[in-house]
Every structure is written in structure tokens, then in C-alpha cells.
Amino acid sequence: VARPAWRAATVWRYERTAAAPAPTPNPTALGQDDGRLWVADWGGSVVAVDASDPRRAVLRAAPAPGGSYHPTAIAVGGGALWTLDAAQARLLRESARDPDRILGMRPSPGPAPTALAFDGGTVWSYDAVDRTVTRHGGDDAPEKSFSLPDEAVPNAMTWADGRLWVHDAKFRRILIYSVGGNALTRVASEPDPGPGVLGLAVSGTGAARRLFVLYGAEGGRARPEIVSYRVRSLLPFAPF
Numbered sequence: 001v002a003r004p005a006w007r008a009a010t011v012w013r014y015e016r017t018a019a020a021p022a023p024t025p026n027p028t029a030l031g032q033d034d035g036r037l038w039v040a041d042w043g044g045s046v047v048a049v050d051a052s053d054p055r056r057a058v059l060r061a062a063p064a065p066g067g068s069y070h071p072t073a074i075a076v077g078g079g080a081l082w083t084l085d086a087a088q089a090r091l092l093r094e095s096a097r098d099p100d101r102i103l104g105m106r107p108s109p110g111p112a113p114t115a116l117a118f119d120g121g122t123v124w125s126y127d128a129v130d131r132t133v134t135r136h137g138g139d140d141a142p143e144k145s146f147s148l149p150d151e152a153v154p155n156a157m158t159w160a161d162g163r164l165w166v167h168d169a170k171f172r173r174i175l176i177y178s179v180g181g182n183a184l185t186r187v188a189s190e191p192d193p194g195p196g197v198l199g200l201a202v203s204g205t206g207a208a209r210r211l212f213v214l215y216g217a218e219g220g221r222a223r224p225e226i227v228s229y230r231v232r233s234l235l236p237f238a239p240f
Contacts, residue, residue: 011190012231022215023054036076045060065105071084072085074199089112090106111130117159120159126157133166165200167197199214210229213228
């Protein structure tokens with residue numbers, strides 16, 4: 001009896017605080033940095049919008065790395081922007097001030113890259129075929145891969161509070177992992193806020209903290225949109 005009651009009291013509840021149309025027609029991923037939300041589009045563009053007003057675009061770019069380019073994931077931090085190119089299975093590093101300026105590129109660790117996240121110092125990726133999460137080094141530094149410990153179909157990742165958040169499209173949940181040694185350890189599993197999640201981003205602290213979700217055009221939506229949530233639980237000592 002105690003365990004179901006505890007779970008009911010601590011499970012995340014999503015309070016919708018704002019929504020805006022996605023700034024591109026075919027968005028694939030969401031990232032955030034320095035008060036901006038970044039959206040990647042399948043057509044090859046990236047757009048930054050103001051996190052306080054996602055209707056206002058502050059930067060648009062269309063990187064041209066050569067050949068077909070279809071970004072399916074995006075991560076931002078430390079003055080750089082990373083995108084995963086599904087067309088040629090490669091990881092691009094661009095300038096966050098001028099994303100048209102490509103700083104480097106390398107093959108992705110696996111053939112089907114689907115998600116990216118930046119932990120404050122290092123970019124991480126997930127590959128759907130290898131089912132591994134890879135922590136990337138610098139241009140000449142080695143990579144390190146971690147097996148995903150859960151049955152899941154990750155399509156989005158982000159970092160918050162030193163933990164890796166993974167959206168599982170199969171079971172519609174957010175899996176939260178700590179990283180230690182050579183393993184990922186699941187510390188939480190929460191239901192996602194709705195169908196059609198394409199990207200996640202966490203911004204702010206305390207009462208101002210928000211979860212931003214990029215949705216595709218499904219679940220009753222006429223078009224893709226970005227929605228912000230305040231996340232709560234019934235117990236005050238089990239906060240978002």
C-alpha cells in the first residue's frame with residue numbers, strides 16, 4: 001500500500017505555462033543555452049528563439065557542411081553548437097554566435113544517431129542501432145560509450161542537475177540517469193507530458209525553473225509547437 005501511495009505523491013505533474021508555434025516547419029530537436037532555445041529542422045536549418053518569448057526568433061542559420069544535411073539532434077554550450085546529421089551519420093560542431101561557421105566535424109559513433117546533450121563541458125550522443133550513449137572528447141580526445149540499461153527508444157536528451165535525462169518515445173517516459181565509472185544508473189522514471197515529444201530542455205532554477213518541450217504535429221496539434229511547463233509533485237520534498 002505504501003509504495004503505490006508514495007509513487008502517486010511523487011510522480012511529476014505538468015502545469016502548462018506557455019506555448020508558441022515552432023519556428024520551423026519540420027523541427028527535429030530542441031536545445032537551450034544562455035536564455036535561448038535552439039531548434040533544428042530536418043530541412044537543414046537551425047533557429048534560436050528567446051526562451052522568455054519563443055515566438056521571437058533571434059538567430060537563423062543554414063549550415064552547409066557539404067552534401068545532404070538533415071540535423072536530427074542539437075546541443076549548445078561553451079560557445080559551440082553541435083548537430084547530428086542523419087543524412088551522413090556525422091557530428092558537426094559550429095559556432096553558437098554564427099552557426100553557418102562550421103568549426104569541425106567527425107563521423108558519429110554509430111550509423112543511426114538520434115539525440116544529443118551537453119553537460120556543461122562535453123557533448124553526448126545516442127545511437128539507435130548500437131543502443132549506446134557516447135561521451136565525446138575534444139577533437140583529438142577519445143570517446144567513451146555507455147550501454148543504455150533500459151529497454152527504450154530515446155529520441156531526445158538533455159542534462160540537468162548533473163544527470164542525463166532521456167526521453168523514451170516507446171514507453172512515453174523521461175528516464176533520468178547518473179553517470180559513474182563505466183555505467184549509467186537510472187535514478188528516476190517519470191511519465192512524459194504528452195504525445196509527440198521531439199525535444200527537451202531545462203532552464204532556470206527554483207520557482208523560475210521550466211521544462212521546455214518541442215512537440216511534433218500530432219496528439220491533436222495542427223502544427224509543431226514549443227510548450228513550457230512548471231513541474232510539480234504532491235510532496236514538496238520531491239521537487240522538479
